Amino acid sequence: MTVRESQSALSDNARYARDGRASGSLRRERGTRVRRQRVRAAWLFLTPMLIVLAAVAGWPLFRTFWFSLTDASLSSLEGAHFIGLENYLVFDNGWYGILADPLWWQSVWNTLYFTLVSVSLEAVLGVIVALVLNAHFRGRTLVRAAMLIPWAIPTVVSAKIWAWMLNDQFGIINHMLLGIGVIDAPLSWTADASLSMWAVIMVDVWKATPFVALLVLAALQMLPSDCYEAAKVDGIHPVRVFFRVTLPLITPALLVAVIFRALDALRVFDVIYVLTSNAASTMTMSIYARQQLVEFQDVGYGSAASTLLFMIIALVTVVYLYLGRRQLGGES
Amino acid sequence: MKSGLICAGSVLMVLGGISQAQAADLTISCGAVGAELQLCQAGVERWEAKSGHSVEVVSTPNSATERLSLYQQILGSHSGDIDVFQIDVVWPGMLAPHLIDLNKHLPKGATDGFFEAIVDNNTVDGQLVAMPWFTDAGVLYYRKDLLEKYDLEVPATWEALTEAAHTVQAGERKAGHKDFWGYVFQGRAYEGLTVNALEWIASYPDGGTIVDDDGTITVNNPQAVRALSQAAGWIDDISPHGVLNYTEEEARGVFQSGNALFMRNWPYAWDLVQSEQSSIRDKVEVAPLPAGGPDGESAGVLGGWNLAVSRYSDNPDMAADLVAFLTSFDEQKRRAIDGAYNPTLPALYQDDEVLAAVPFFGTLYDTFTSAVPRPAAVTGDNYPRVSNAFFNTVHEVLSGNVAADQGLERLQGELERIKRRRW
Numbered sequence: 001m002t003v004r005e006s007q008s009a010l011s012d013n014a015r016y017a018r019d020g021r022a023s024g025s026l027r028r029e030r031g032t033r034v035r036r037q038r039v040r041a042a043w044l045f046l047t048p049m050l051i052v053l054a055a056v057a058g059w060p061l062f063r064t065f066w067f068s069l070t071d072a073s074l075s076s077l078e079g080a081h082f083i084g085l086e087n088y089l090v091f092d093n094g095w096y097g098i099l100a101d102p103l104w105w106q107s108v109w110n111t112l113y114f115t116l117v118s119v120s121l122e123a124v125l126g127v128i129v130a131l132v133l134n135a136h137f138r139g140r141t142l143v144r145a146a147m148l149i150p151w152a153i154p155t156v157v158s159a160k161i162w163a164w165m166l167n168d169q170f171g172i173i174n175h176m177l178l179g180i181g182v183i184d185a186p187l188s189w190t191a192d193a194s195l196s197m198w199a200v201i202m203v204d205v206w207k208a209t210p211f212v213a214l215l216v217l218a219a220l221q222m223l224p225s226d227c228y229e230a231a232k233v234d235g236i237h238p239v240r241v242f243f244r245v246t247l248p249l250i251t252p253a254l255l256v257a258v259i260f261r262a263l264d265a266l267r268v269f270d271v272i273y274v275l276t277s278n279a280a281s282t283m284t285m286s287i288y289a290r291q292q293l294v295e296f297q298d299v300g301y302g303s304a305a306s307t308l309l310f311m312i313i314a315l316v317t318v319v320y321l322y323l324g325r326r327q328l329g330g331e332s
Numbered sequence: 333m334k335s336g337l338i339c340a341g342s343v344l345m346v347l348g349g350i351s352q353a354q355a356a357d358l359t360i361s362c363g364a365v366g367a368e369l370q371l372c373q374a375g376v377e378r379w380e381a382k383s384g385h386s387v388e389v390v391s392t393p394n395s396a397t398e399r400l401s402l403y404q405q406i407l408g409s410h411s412g413d414i415d416v417f418q419i420d421v422v423w424p425g426m427l428a429p430h431l432i433d434l435n436k437h438l439p440k441g442a443t444d445g446f447f448e449a450i451v452d453n454n455t456v457d458g459q460l461v462a463m464p465w466f467t468d469a470g471v472l473y474y475r476k477d478l479l480e481k482y483d484l485e486v487p488a489t490w491e492a493l494t495e496a497a498h499t500v501q502a503g504e505r506k507a508g509h510k511d512f513w514g515y516v517f518q519g520r521a522y523e524g525l526t527v528n529a530l531e532w533i534a535s536y537p538d539g540g541t542i543v544d545d546d547g548t549i550t551v552n553n554p555q556a557v558r559a560l561s562q563a564a565g566w567i568d569d570i571s572p573h574g575v576l577n578y579t580e581e582e583a584r585g586v587f588q589s590g591n592a593l594f595m596r597n598w599p600y601a602w603d604l605v606q607s608e609q610s611s612i613r614d615k616v617e618v619a620p621l622p623a624g625g626p627d628g629e630s631a632g633v634l635g636g637w638n639l640a641v642s643r644y645s646d647n648p649d650m651a652a653d654l655v656a657f658l659t660s661f662d663e664q665k666r667r668a669i670d671g672a673y674n675p676t677l678p679a680l681y682q683d684d685e686v687l688a689a690v691p692f693f694g695t696l697y698d699t700f701t702s703a704v705p706r707p708a709a710v711t712g713d714n715y716p717r718v719s720n721a722f723f724n725t726v727h728e729v730l731s732g733n734v735a736a737d738q739g740l741e742r743l744q745g746e747l748e749r750i751k752r753r754r755w
Contacts, residue, residue, distance in 0.1 A: 096752065167574070186574070188573035188574035278397075278521055278724075279727065281731075294405060295720065
């Protein structure tokens, strides 16, 4: 190597070293630029979605809230007057407004009762069905597909089918119960106030259990097998294994299924409307709001009911998520 | 089963009908209770042949309450998808803002020869918003073979009806007919229950109505308490518990399969219980509804349907012509003979062919002409609310959740609450 060559190599090294330092800061600079670019791109891609969301969710929500403060009616939406909170509660020789309407409070209670009972039943039955379907047996695929049928049938159709099966005079349910001697006179499932809520819950459980089962089954399929092998080696009782291993591991999926079902159940409409129409014993908040909005054409009052329904659902969701996270946090 | 399917599918059919509406010149929505849809279809086909235009027929829910909701949604959105609507006798006041004045689209004297009371009912602020198509009043169907078998008279009072129902029901059940019931009516919480309950109340002396012509709330009175208590006593006694979820067609289902002695229904059921498929053909007769006690009077509530043209229709003249054709003398006569629909032309009640097909049109003429109206005119926009409060209260009383006097007391408060929003 000549001196010149070595000099040039040295200077090369020095240059490399210098370049290296420079490229470090350059990289950092470029990094923030890239990140900024990415953020900008993200917003660019998100904007259409946000606009759509504002148009299809935000605007109607705002409009409903606004209408709840007016005396709008279905035939004259344009001529509505601002009346403040009168639709909610007003004193005029006695209390008036939704919050003073006993029927509203009954529908709130009906909705909460329906949600609590049906979702609890669906969660328990869903887990049992999922455990069965997770076992290895012949024809499992077929049974899994068949199980989804109730969930696949549109609610209006399945509710009408059930309405006929529950018919007091010609219904097959009464026919079978009479046949095996459980009852001695036909029951009027959808007309009797003490039975109609249970009839509705039964149909809802029949329909929604497959949904819970599906989510839980997906969770079951992802479970690590080593825990079970260890449990088997230690000779632990299967029931104990279920409560100590399986249940905690599928809890996140179960919580998701339950919140989805609870939100659905809180705004339940179709199944009840088809089975029992406007009857007060099964009236839910959605049916109450619909009655005011459509049947009585009172958009102001009905919007107030819808707003309250929205707030109650939001409240339940927040409470549930808070409790769910605490529970999860405690376990992990 | 059929009516159920129609009910379930009606929304889909309406939507389907709307999407196909572009193909036809006009769209008409008619009812689908009993043979209504077929009769409507046949009438429309005759007009099509005569005029050369095409018409789409859309069927709507059987329950009047639901039909009104559907109409309100369509009309409220100013949609011209349906040109001609079949509307109930209590709706003209409510729907008038959405309907055209037929006087301006029909030749002069179009309403000559019709029942004046119905024409008046359909005239809102001097505008004729609908043409009378068929009228209705509640009547009592009874099994004449069974009354003869037990040597009983046709009941003139509700008390007599209860007693006769007891006797026959006990006898038939003893004879092995386990599903037999005395009386079926429309007990579901919907407009039909308002009609039934108003018939009970109005049949008692001083039973009054829900709201009188001056707008005073009159429903909370001792005779109304008596009428409703009596009706509540029928449930599980002479009426199946399921009657609390029956509309017209469910009640007819029980009666027509031979499982009931008495049925309250509209005249349309006549043609069906006398049809060839009916198991009680030639065993049925029709009488006025019973009176409330010896001093009471039979009170059938005025029903009936009219044809109206939507203000948002693209072809109002063509639609008005269809309405004129469907409500014409010939068409009403055909409907009376083929489907036992009460004509709105007095002349047809003396027509021999009509009387041969539906004998009771002659004997019950007074029932049809002096029927009790519902308080739709005086309560105006609030009628659905009033009716809803009323039928919900009656439903609670019938279910045994509340005593009649307490229920009516509460109803009074509720009606005052509604009245506060001006009627």
